[in-house]
Amino acid sequence: MKNSSLSELGFVAEHYAAEYLKSKGYRIIGHNYRKPWGEIDVISMKEGILIFVEVKANKKDLPGFEPELRVNHGKQFRMARIARTYLADYKYDPDQPWQLDVVSVAFNKEQGVAKIRHYKNI
Numbered sequence: 001m002k003n004s005s006l007s008e009l010g011f012v013a014e015h016y017a018a019e020y021l022k023s024k025g026y027r028i029i030g031h032n033y034r035k036p037w038g039e040i041d042v043i044s045m046k047e048g049i050l051i052f053v054e055v056k057a058n059k060k061d062l063p064g065f066e067p068e069l070r071v072n073h074g075k076q077f078r079m080a081r082i083a084r085t086y087l088a089d090y091k092y093d094p095d096q097p098w099q100l101d102v103v104s105v106a107f108n109k110e111q112g113v114a115k116i117r118h119y120k121n122i
Contacts, residue, residue, distance in 0.1 A: 010041075010057060012057075013055050013056075013057030013105040013107075014031065014032075014042060014055045016116065017042055017053065017116070020116050021042065021044050021118075024118075026044040026045065026046045026051065027044060027046065028042060029044060029045055031043070035082055037078060037082065038079065040052045040054070040082055040086065041053055041054055041055040042055060049098060049099060050092070052083040052098065052099070053101045053102070054100070054101070054102045054103070055105065056068055056104050056105070058107065060107065060108070061108055061115050066104060066106065066117070067104040067106060068102050068104040083098060099120070100121065101119060101121065103116060103117070103118050103119075
Protein backbone atom coordinates (compact mmCIF):
# COMPACT_ATOMS: atom_id res chain seq x y z
CA MET A 1 0.00 0.00 0.00
CA LYS A 2 2.82 2.39 0.84
CA ASN A 3 4.35 2.14 -2.66
CA SER A 4 1.08 3.09 -4.39
CA SER A 5 0.82 6.08 -2.07
CA LEU A 6 4.36 7.11 -2.95
CA SER A 7 3.79 6.67 -6.68
CA GLU A 8 0.59 8.72 -6.41
CA LEU A 9 2.52 11.45 -4.58
CA GLY A 10 5.17 11.36 -7.30
CA PHE A 11 2.58 11.54 -10.08
CA VAL A 12 0.85 14.53 -8.49
CA ALA A 13 4.19 16.26 -7.78
CA GLU A 14 5.33 15.75 -11.40
CA HIS A 15 2.05 17.28 -12.60
CA TYR A 16 2.53 20.31 -10.32
CA ALA A 17 6.15 20.65 -11.44
CA ALA A 18 5.22 20.50 -15.13
CA GLU A 19 2.47 23.11 -14.66
CA TYR A 20 4.90 25.32 -12.75
CA LEU A 21 7.50 25.03 -15.51
CA LYS A 22 4.91 25.81 -18.21
CA SER A 23 3.87 28.91 -16.27
CA LYS A 24 7.52 30.04 -16.40
CA GLY A 25 7.79 29.66 -20.17
CA TYR A 26 9.20 26.13 -20.41
CA ARG A 27 7.91 23.78 -23.10
CA ILE A 28 7.39 20.25 -21.79
CA ILE A 29 8.63 17.72 -24.34
CA GLY A 30 8.60 14.50 -22.30
CA HIS A 31 7.90 12.69 -19.06
CA ASN A 32 9.39 9.67 -17.33
CA TYR A 33 12.23 8.73 -19.67
CA ARG A 34 13.42 5.43 -18.17
CA LYS A 35 16.52 3.30 -18.43
CA PRO A 36 17.65 0.47 -16.10
CA TRP A 37 19.92 2.86 -14.19
CA GLY A 38 17.46 5.69 -13.70
CA GLU A 39 14.73 7.98 -14.87
CA ILE A 40 14.25 11.60 -15.81
CA ASP A 41 10.91 12.87 -14.52
CA VAL A 42 10.32 15.82 -16.85
CA ILE A 43 12.13 16.89 -20.00
CA SER A 44 11.62 20.49 -21.06
CA MET A 45 13.02 23.14 -23.34
CA LYS A 46 13.52 26.85 -22.78
CA GLU A 47 15.52 29.32 -24.86
CA GLY A 48 17.09 26.48 -26.86
CA ILE A 49 18.34 24.65 -23.77
CA LEU A 50 17.16 21.10 -23.14
CA ILE A 51 16.40 20.75 -19.44
CA PHE A 52 16.23 17.44 -17.58
CA VAL A 53 14.19 17.87 -14.41
CA GLU A 54 14.23 15.69 -11.30
CA VAL A 55 11.07 16.17 -9.24
CA LYS A 56 11.25 15.50 -5.51
CA ALA A 57 8.24 15.72 -3.20
CA ASN A 58 7.20 15.52 0.44
CA LYS A 59 3.72 15.19 1.86
CA LYS A 60 4.60 17.95 4.32
CA ASP A 61 6.86 20.98 4.33
CA LEU A 62 9.28 20.22 7.15
CA PRO A 63 12.37 22.42 7.68
CA GLY A 64 15.50 20.32 7.42
CA PHE A 65 13.72 17.60 5.42
CA GLU A 66 13.16 19.49 2.18
CA PRO A 67 12.67 17.14 -0.80
CA GLU A 68 15.57 18.62 -2.76
CA LEU A 69 18.01 17.43 -0.09
CA ARG A 70 17.56 13.91 -1.49
CA VAL A 71 19.35 14.90 -4.73
CA ASN A 72 22.89 13.98 -3.69
CA HIS A 73 26.04 13.68 -5.79
CA GLY A 74 25.23 10.08 -6.80
CA LYS A 75 21.75 11.08 -7.98
CA GLN A 76 23.22 13.98 -9.98
CA PHE A 77 25.71 11.60 -11.61
CA ARG A 78 22.89 9.21 -12.61
CA MET A 79 20.82 12.14 -13.91
CA ALA A 80 23.70 13.28 -16.13
CA ARG A 81 24.23 9.74 -17.42
CA ILE A 82 20.61 9.30 -18.39
CA ALA A 83 20.49 12.80 -19.91
CA ARG A 84 23.41 11.90 -22.18
CA THR A 85 21.62 8.66 -23.11
CA TYR A 86 18.47 10.63 -23.98
CA LEU A 87 20.49 12.99 -26.19
CA ALA A 88 21.98 10.02 -28.04
CA ASP A 89 18.67 8.10 -28.31
CA TYR A 90 16.90 11.11 -29.82
CA LYS A 91 19.91 12.00 -32.00
CA TYR A 92 20.40 15.53 -30.72
CA ASP A 93 23.30 17.51 -32.10
CA PRO A 94 26.42 16.98 -29.94
CA ASP A 95 26.49 20.75 -29.36
CA GLN A 96 22.92 20.84 -28.00
CA PRO A 97 23.03 22.82 -24.75
CA TRP A 98 21.45 21.01 -21.80
CA GLN A 99 21.26 21.21 -18.04
CA LEU A 100 19.93 19.41 -14.99
CA ASP A 101 17.32 21.05 -12.77
CA VAL A 102 15.50 20.00 -9.61
CA VAL A 103 11.94 20.98 -8.79
CA SER A 104 10.98 20.42 -5.17
CA VAL A 105 7.30 20.13 -4.22
CA ALA A 106 6.25 20.17 -0.56
CA PHE A 107 2.54 19.76 0.04
CA ASN A 108 0.56 21.34 2.86
CA LYS A 109 -2.61 19.24 2.95
CA GLU A 110 -4.28 21.34 5.66
CA GLN A 111 -3.96 24.55 3.62
CA GLY A 112 -4.41 22.80 0.26
CA VAL A 113 -1.23 24.31 -1.20
CA ALA A 114 2.15 23.19 -2.43
CA LYS A 115 5.45 24.99 -1.99
CA ILE A 116 7.52 24.72 -5.16
CA ARG A 117 11.24 25.46 -5.34
CA HIS A 118 13.18 25.34 -8.62
CA TYR A 119 16.94 24.79 -8.66
CA LYS A 120 18.44 25.49 -12.07
CA ASN A 121 21.53 23.99 -13.64
CA ILE A 122 22.58 21.93 -10.66
